[in-house]
Amino acid sequence: MMPRTDDLILFAQVIELGSFSKAAEANSLANSVVSKRIARLEEELGSTLIHRTTRRLTLTEAGQVLYQRARLVAQSAQEAFDAVTGYSQALQGHIRMSVPTISGELLLAEAVAEFCELHPAISVDMSLENRFVDLIGEGYDLVIRTGHLDDSSLIARHILDSRWTICAAPAYISRHGKPQAPEDLLQHNCLIYSYQESGARDWLFNRQGEIYPLRVSGHFSTDNAAALRKAAIAGFGLAYVPRCLVYPDLQAGRLVELLPRQVGKVLGIYAVYPYSRQPPRKIKLLIEHIRARYMDIKHYF
Known part of the structure; x- marks a missing residue:
């Protein structure tokens, strides 16, 4: 029996958020409903996906494999949803971002300033630094990062190498x-x-x-x-x-x-932002704008 797509998305959210209760809260569901749907997914696949303890969730080997695929399903579904509903989101507000010094001086300072001119209701605070900032802990909305990403609480969009x-x-x-x-x-x-x-x-x-x-x-x-x-x-x-x-x-x-x-x-260059069910349209548009500017001078890389 083919697993339901919404169960795969829910499974990815459980892992991203770190608990059944947080996934239940994010989806306005009872904890018992989330547990039953994950149990149904395990039954349909014939494999245990998650080892549960009172303190943490640990993926089994099968769970690790499924999580990588389920995460892509969740992202694709969100992108399809945004393609229809995202246009109603107001392009306004503030974006706090961190970028590497070389890319910042080479093209991002001009690219981000251009983005602000195109969208005057958006303001951007851009820090130039090479350290791997704590994106969530330090309150960044977007980071341009060079190097390997190993953090399941973040979404990374590859720009170029x-x-x-x-x-x-x-x-x-x-x-x-x-x-x-x-x-x-x-x-x-x-x-x-x-x-x-x-x-x-x-x-x-x-x-x-x-x-x-x-x-x-x-x-x-x-x-x-x-x-x-x-x-x-x-x-x-x-x-x-x-x-x-x-x-x-x-x-x-x-x-x-x-x-x-x-x-x-x-080294890969990535646009990185916190995992969420619906990233703001302004963040996605800024990433696309930045990516286009990198592509303009990709021969430099």
Whole structure:
């Protein structure tokens, strides 16, 4: 027997919200009704999906598999609902968002300001920071995040992938030579981008389809991408940075790309917002606006 779509959506909500009672409250149902519908789903599938204790819910292996599919069903159903009803939502109010510094300076400051001009009843407060903010705890409505997302209480919309590059100024290469293999970097001064708490000196490379780290060293590190770029252009060492940061410099010859086929770091860029039954239309429109601006310069990435 085919499980009912609304039971799949309810199952996803139980897991997202962390309890039967919260899912019942969100849907104006009695707790017993939610329990019966999940039990019906388990019976129809012939598998236990959730281990229940007094303190928490734990997914079984079958539950994990079903949850990933049920979550997609819930999102698709919500998007279909919004396509019909969302137009009645007023485009007004305030949005608090956090974005990475590189993307913020490269395109998001202008893109978000443009969005505000298109929708004058909406105001946006945009913070530029590289740390992984606590989206819910700190009260953000939207975060543009680079890197892996592992939080089931959030929804992530993939925008594009950001490839990293190793580069140096022609003057540095003429003085110290051009590295021909990743191991050659051990003999060079590597400028360290310390925006992350760990792993800044572990540069990632691709060897026959496998990613491996190489620990490099250097006498200059900074958590500011603009400062790192200036140090590289001035010829003080090699930099390992998102390609979008230095794309114009590579085109103009101020920097030279090194070992392009072996560099192995690629990070996804995501629009992330809290899970809810009906995300505000203004958030969805802002995400689409931002995504379009990324697509305009996707060759930078």
